[in-house]
Amino acid sequence: MQTATLVWLIPLPPALAFFLIAIFTYRKRALSHWLALIGAGLSWLFSMVVFFRAIRSTDLGEHPLVASIPWLPLGEGWLRIGIHVDPLTVVTLFFVAWTVLMIFIYSVGYHNFGQPQGDHDIAGLPPHGASVQDALGQVHIVPSVEPMYSRFFAFIALFAFGMFTLVVTDNLLVLYMAWEIMGLCSYLLIGFWYARPSARDAAVKAFMTTRVGDMFMLLGLAALYSLTGTLSYREILSNEVVLETLAQAASPLLGLSWAGLIGLLLFAGTIGKSAQFPLHVWLPDAMEGPTPVSAMIHAATMVSAGIYLAARFFPLLSAGWLPGESLTPPMFWMAAIGSFTALFAATIAVAQNDIKRVLAYSTISQLGYMVAALGVGAYTAAVFHLVTHAFFKALLFLGSGSVIHGMEHGVLHSGEKIDPQDMMNMGGLRKKMPVTFWSFAAGGLALSGFPLISSGFWSKDEILSGAFGGGYIVIFVLLASAALLTAFYTMRQVTLTFLGAPRTLSANHAVESRRVMTLPLLVLSVFAIALGWVGIPDHFPGLGGVIPNWFGEFVGEMAAAHGPESYSLTPLFTSIAVSIGGLLLGWWTYRKVEAGDKDPLERGLGVLFRILRNKYYMDELYHFIFVRPTQWLAETFTSRWIDRVLLDGIVEGIGKLAFGLGRIFSRWIDLPIITGAGDRLSEGLRDLGGRMRQMQSGKVQQYLILTTLFTFMLGAVLFYLFILA
Amino acid sequence: MTPLQIVFLLVAAITLFSAVMVVSIRGMMHAALFLVLTLMGVAFMFATLGSRFFAIIQILVYIGSIAILIIFAVMLTRNIMDAEVASLNRGWWFFAPLALLIFASIVLVLSSWSAFATLRDLSSTSGENILEFGKALTDPNGFVIPFEVASVLLVAAMVGAVYIAMERRGGRG
Amino acid sequence: MIPLSWYLIVAAGLFVVGIFGVLTRKNLIGILMGVELMLNAVNINLLAFWSYLYPQSLSGLTFVAVVFVAAAAEAAVGLALIISIYRRRTTVNAEEINLLRG
Missing domain, CATH: 1.20.120.1200 (NADH-ubiquinone/plastoquinone oxidoreductase chain 6, subunit NuoJ)
Known part of the structure; x- marks a missing residue:
């Protein structure tokens, strides 16, 4: 098949799966998940074919594959939709397809397919477990199947559709639509267990917070369209004249150029979607959804979309910038916000006990790296980290889901009332869940950037050397300290979860998850370890040049003029030092945590630890600044004053006026003139009416029946008289 | 095909x-x-x-x-x-054939019409001319009257709907 | 290359299904939905005639627009009536509503 046709087809199978499941097969669990799996599998297959064809072509960066059809008629001309395949699209497709497929497979196991129905499970709550009798007559409690199993697969299929559409499209409008589809899906999936108030709140929070960023992005989109008359990537981003004009023309705001203003507005969309400070608050709460959803949001789709947008519009963001010169306003803000977020989120992650929450903050932190890398112009490094991060973060989330699953199993067995997600309740799971342990360790090493044998090392090293080589020392220091903290909390997590001795009965009874869950973990670990080797820089001591830097060449075509040229050993040694140092420090601090112990850091840090544990009180701050005033506005101002007093007054006034007019008509015109004449007539008609009233049953449908019958007969007669004759 | x-x-x-x-x-x-x-x-x-x-x-x-x-x-x-009550009234078995009969006769009548099987290559058309259509709707020589009548109808319906559905205090009307 | 007849047949089908719904549904909202189906059938016909026979003329489009407005008005008033009736008599069963009995 033609490559272009294949690209058109990529987003369709999951969409089809969504509709089929939602309309027809929602009662059949197996059929539903097979539909979703086949949908994701087909998309994966198409993506892989496109990927392998693309890497064999030579100058995809210069001449991207494009095709489009007219879609919406506008006053003048058409809005066209189409596809756009360049190296960025191809590598994004690669990791999206893999992670999505793995998450789909994993979900089958995560939602306990094949287990019995729960004893008192209800839709909207996580399954509680079912009791079964074995052959000896003993009653066991085993995990029970998710009550809304099919609904879950319908939603994530729609989610995958949104992401694939976003990746292959060739214009900003469709990107925005796909972006919003994902916003909707994240709302639906975070609030999947909607009977829990916390899940409902988290869903609303995620939706509203990202909406703030989206609003700015929509403004940027509108500005871009009104200035250039198009939203197509090719016509804006590959067109030097357009970029030049935008970079020169002054906008009415803050002395920015139009390119700067639009860049900042689009970047606000990234801030919302990729959870950068100050709009990061939704992402940790998004953990209320099922774990595959967390992996979906944090690795494969949602947050990657924000970085993808920033990378896609890098030519616009950096319009007018040359390496070595001062940064453009959008780039400056990206570098500042990104590096700040990286450190800020990493400090919070250090003090969290929920296994998924640690990962959530680490996601925010890693996204900060990518944003900062784009900000300092290290385009290739940012995209590289996007890809490696997608794989190892998906792996970590699925691994933590597997841990939680094992712990829930233990809780059902032991009957303890403990939180199966709290790392303080775990420990020693290494022996209980070996596959999960080893794959989680691979992911953890990649996250902390362990030298040579982890993909995270290569991409993070490139970001650090990009920041250092460009001369942005503050950014470099911020990112390096974030990397130290990253290694520290990763090791803290691994130590608390897997090493040592079990701290609770439940942890002692945890069991390894089923193969349908561990298999995706193994596949993803391979990527988490080996993926870095496709992007080893040429000037890396010892290894450089042995394996060609395929990634750098392939993606580097996109931004040929950008990227740092110089190479220094300082960032390399820094990244090795912080990574290994952080890991050792983490292990040393947490190696001997007993059941019931306080966090060792809590003793050392005191008040600071409490601030970190409470995420710098950002949620409380937002509640005070935004939520309370909004409630006041809605309840007191709008509802009580505007609505009840002003609007109701107007409506009732009109009503009263009409009623008064009616009374005047009735008194002076109707009664003397019309009624007088009518009375005579009516008396004559009354007799007739008395006879006709038998037909009047008062039932509207009987009247309609007569009307239909007579109309039909009349039509037949007319046809016979005038047409046949 | x-x-x-x-x-x-x-x-x-x-x-x-x-x-x-x-x-x-x-x-x-x-x-x-x-x-x-x-x-x-x-x-x-x-x-x-x-x-x-x-x-x-x-x-x-x-x-x-x-x-x-x-x-x-x-x-x-x-x-x-509620679910026990049938959703269709008792006469439905009579109207199903009646509906089919009406359908058959409509098709019969139409099929005797010469333009019934007109073929046209729709893919070549450029769609309606929205600009012209928009102008015609506000052109005194065009369709301004139907347009205004429709607007008035819509406003009247809105006011009527609000009035009917409004909850009244005192049970009048 | 779809012949005009296909559109007309589909529209006729939609129309009689709508009639059937209007005549047999007990629920007032169901009746209203039947009416919407019939109006849609009319619109298909109007647009089909316009597209196949008089593509240059604008009257067909105007008719369609007016039908749209009428449908919107009908839905708004109809549903308001239904809500009002429901509030008064706590029923939306067309067979129980016979205030107009002579």
């Missing part, structure tokens, strides 16, 4: 099937959702007829507002038609 024809037949089948479901399914909420599906099918037909504008309007007005209104009404009047 061109691909367009196949797709058309498919969509027509879905549209008619969901229309039948609209009038026959027991739950009103399901009926309303099937109504949405039917309306989508109709929007598709508008699009194949070369009227992209009305296809969009169909989605906006019908699915976006009318169907939502209906769903609201269904939810507001819930729990009244």
Whole structure:
């Protein structure tokens, strides 16, 4: 098949799966998940074919594959939709397809397919477990199947559709639509267990917070369209004249150029979607959804979309910038916000006990790296980290889901009332869940950037050397300290979860998850370890040049003029030092945590630890600044004053006026003139009416029946008289 | 059979099937959702007829507002038609053949008309000329009167609907 | 290359299904949905005639627009009536509503 046709087809199978499941097969669990799996599998297959064809072509960066059809008629001309395949699209497709497929497979196991129905499970709550009798007559409690199993697969299929559409499209409008589809899906999936108030709140929070960023992005989109008359990537981003004009023309705001203003507005969309400070608050709460959803949001789709947008519009963001010169306003803000977020989120992650929450903050932190890398112009490094991060973060989330699953199993067995997600309740799971342990360790090493044998090392090293080589020392220091903290909390997590001795009965009874869950973990670990080797820089001591830097060449075509040229050993040694140092420090601090112990850091840090544990009180701050005033506005101002007093007054006034007019008509015109004449007539008609009233049953449908019958007969007669004759 | 024809037949089948479901399914909420599906099918037909504008309007007005209104009404009047009561009245077995009869006679009458099987290559048309249409709607020599009448009708209906549905204190009217 | 007849047949089908719904549904909202189906059938016909026979003329489009407005008005008033009736008599069953009995 033609490559272009294949690209058109990529987003369709999951969409089809969504509709089929939602309309027809929602009662059949197996059929539903097979539909979703086949949908994701087909998309994966198409993506892989496109990927392998693309890497064999030579100058995809210069001449991207494009095709489009007219879609919406506008006053003048058409809005066209189409596809756009360049190296960025191809590598994004690669990791999206893999992670999505793995998450789909994993979900089958995560939602306990094949287990019995729960004893008192209800839709909207996580399954509680079912009791079964074995052959000896003993009653066991085993995990029970998710009550809304099919609904879950319908939603994530729609989610995958949104992401694939976003990746292959060739214009900003469709990107925005796909972006919003994902916003909707994240709302639906975070609030999947909607009977829990916390899940409902988290869903609303995620939706509203990202909406703030989206609003700015929509403004940027509108500005871009009104200035250039198009939203197509090719016509804006590959067109030097357009970029030049935008970079020169002054906008009415803050002395920015139009390119700067639009860049900042689009970047606000990234801030919302990729959870950068100050709009990061939704992402940790998004953990209320099922774990595959967390992996979906944090690795494969949602947050990657924000970085993808920033990378896609890098030519616009950096319009007018040359390496070595001062940064453009959008780039400056990206570098500042990104590096700040990286450190800020990493400090919070250090003090969290929920296994998924640690990962959530680490996601925010890693996204900060990518944003900062784009900000300092290290385009290739940012995209590289996007890809490696997608794989190892998906792996970590699925691994933590597997841990939680094992712990829930233990809780059902032991009957303890403990939180199966709290790392303080775990420990020693290494022996209980070996596959999960080893794959989680691979992911953890990649996250902390362990030298040579982890993909995270290569991409993070490139970001650090990009920041250092460009001369942005503050950014470099911020990112390096974030990397130290990253290694520290990763090791803290691994130590608390897997090493040592079990701290609770439940942890002692945890069991390894089923193969349908561990298999995706193994596949993803391979990527988490080996993926870095496709992007080893040429000037890396010892290894450089042995394996060609395929990634750098392939993606580097996109931004040929950008990227740092110089190479220094300082960032390399820094990244090795912080990574290994952080890991050792983490292990040393947490190696001997007993059941019931306080966090060792809590003793050392005191008040600071409490601030970190409470995420710098950002949620409380937002509640005070935004939520309370909004409630006041809605309840007191709008509802009580505007609505009840002003609007109701107007409506009732009109009503009263009409009623008064009616009374005047009735008194002076109707009664003397019309009624007088009518009375005579009516008396004559009354007799007739008395006879006709038998037909009047008062039932509207009987009247309609007569009307239909007579109309039909009349039509037949007319046809016979005038047409046949 | 061109691909367009196949797709058309498919969509027509879905549209008619969901229309039948609209009038026959027991739950009103399901009926309303099937109504949405039917309306989508109709929007598709508008699009194949070369009227992209009305296809969009169909989605906006019908699915976006009318169907939502209906769903609201269904939810507001819930729990009244309980499941034991049949959803169709007693005469339905009589009207099913009657409806078929009417359908047959309409098709019969139409098929005797010379333009019935007109063929036209729709893919070559550029769609309706929205600019001209918009101008004609406000042109005194065009359709300004129907346009104004429709506007007045809409306003009257709005005021009427608000008045009827408004909760009154004191039970008058 | 779809013949005009296909559209007309689909529209006729939609129309009689709508009639059937209007005549047999007990629920008032169901009746209203039937009416919507019939109006849609009319619109398909109008647009089909316009597209196949008089593509240059604008009257067909105007008719369609007016039908749209009428449908919107009908839905708004109809549903308001239904809500009002429901509030007064706590029923939306067309067979129980016979205030107009002579």
